[in-house]
Amino acid sequence: MSVKVVVGKDILAVNRKRAEDLRARFKQMGIKVVNILSSPGAGKTSVLEATIPKLQKVRAAVIEGDVATTRDAERLSHLGIPLVQITTLGACHLDASMVWKALEEMDLSRVDLLFIENVGNLICPASFDLGENLRVVVLSVAEGTDKPAKYPAAFLSSQVVLINKTDLLPYTDFDLKRVLGEVRAMKPDMRTFTISCRTGEGIDKWVEWLEEWVREAQ
Amino acid sequence: MHELSLITAMMDLILKDAQSRGIRKITRVELKVGEFSGAYPHALREAFAVASRGTPMEGAELVIEEVPAELRCRECGAVFRPSETGWACPSCRSQNVLLQGGLELEIQSYHGRDGDVGQGRSGQGYSSGEQEEG
Numbered sequence A: 001m002s003v004k005v006v007v008g009k010d011i012l013a014v015n016r017k018r019a020e021d022l023r024a025r026f027k028q029m030g031i032k033v034v035n036i037l038s039s040p041g042a043g044k045t046s047v048l049e050a051t052i053p054k055l056q057k058v059r060a061a062v063i064e065g066d067v068a069t070t071r072d073a074e075r076l077s078h079l080g081i082p083l084v085q086i087t088t089l090g091a092c093h094l095d096a097s098m099v100w101k102a103l104e105e106m107d108l109s110r111v112d113l114l115f116i117e118n119v120g121n122l123i124c125p126a127s128f129d130l131g132e133n134l135r136v137v138v139l140s141v142a143e144g145t146d147k148p149a150k151y152p153a154a155f156l157s158s159q160v161v162l163i164n165k166t167d168l169l170p171y172t173d174f175d176l177k178r179v180l181g182e183v184r185a186m187k188p189d190m191r192t193f194t195i196s197c198r199t200g201e202g203i204d205k206w207v208e209w210l211e212e213w214v215r216e217a218q
Numbered sequence B: 001m002h003e004l005s006l007i008t009a010m011m012d013l014i015l016k017d018a019q020s021r022g023i024r025k026i027t028r029v030e031l032k033v034g035e036f037s038g039a040y041p042h043a044l045r046e047a048f049a050v051a052s053r054g055t056p057m058e059g060a061e062l063v064i065e066e067v068p069a070e071l072r073c074r075e076c077g078a079v080f081r082p083s084e085t086g087w088a089c090p091s092c093r094s095q096n097v098l099l100q101g102g103l104e105l106e107i108q109s110y111h112g113r114d115g116d117v118g119q120g121r122s123g124q125g126y127s128s129g130e131q132e133e134g
């Protein structure tokens, strides 16, 4: 007998369920989670390097996602915070079960804020919920003005955009005003910060907002 | 790039569901894939051809409905496609717009056979039924 079965389900329903379980677990632990997305090299690790030492009111931990290397984790090891590296062995994104496994190797008992650096890629990670409470997309001015329009899923699923490498603005044709306008057109309530991890410009404002967010969201 | 993980996730869901219904062979799968979902139909097909080998889904027809991106103006209700130059409403210029289509990654339905049982019972070989799942 031949049958048609109507499913009507999200392809990633299993990941979504796992992510919800994670979110519940994080909530129970009193931890806020930030998932950081960007194209390769936009500055995710640099943002962590610039942000974490400035945190005064909250204690941070990091899960580093990378396709193959542990370099990003090595860059952060001097911070003396709980830090776990996930190597995805080729996969272009993290998923909720990878985060679940990483948690087994971490002591989060004295942590308020967990950063997850996703694999450098603006397409695939957008579809995978990691149980985070906040999604941040980093866009560097070296990448060009058209990124939000080209990768709407990454921007639409994020609540914060960090426009990084503003020290390079004089050397690029990046149209900051236009990008900010486009991002707001996509998502009127998007938070945007312009920063330079090189010069430190704008970092204080972002850190201040982040600490406030962690405390408010408790 | 992540099409293989999408296909694997899709196959897990369907194979589990099929098993619970005693369906032994999957003959057709219907997916809905949005223009902005980040998944490409061509890559999905290639991934499916590889991942389905040796499973009850091998050889199944993969039907992909591509859903174009669609915006709706929250001010005047106009429905339009996003343009390269931005997402403002072409009728009233408002920037208060909502993406109401284009992010889909959905399994619509699948067709299957419970092989041995069906052949024994019905002289025609096939009958078709429809089942809903909540």
Ligand SMILES: Nc1nc2c(ncn2[C@@H]2O[C@H](COP(=O)(O)OP(=O)(O)OP(=O)(O)O)[C@@H](O)[C@H]2O)c(=O)[nH]1
Pocket (backbone or CB within 6 Å): A038, A039, A040, A041, A042, A043, A044, A045, A046, A047, A072, A119, A120, A121, A164, A165, A166, A167, A168, A195, A196, A197, A198, A199
């Ligand atoms: N000029 C300038 N360079 C920066 C800035 N932020 C980061 N960089 C440089 O950009 C390069 C990439 O930065 P990373 O922080 O490694 O970027 P990433 O997003 O973590 O990269 P992947 O993890 O490989 O995807 C490094 O050489 C950084 O030094 C900035 O504000 N200005």
Ligand SMILES: [Mg+2]
Pocket (backbone or CB within 6 Å): A044, A045, A046, A072, A117
């Ligand atoms: Mg990095």
Ligand SMILES: [Zn+2]
Pocket (backbone or CB within 6 Å): B073, B074, B075, B076, B077, B078, B089, B090, B091, B092, B093, B094
């Ligand atoms: Zn309008």
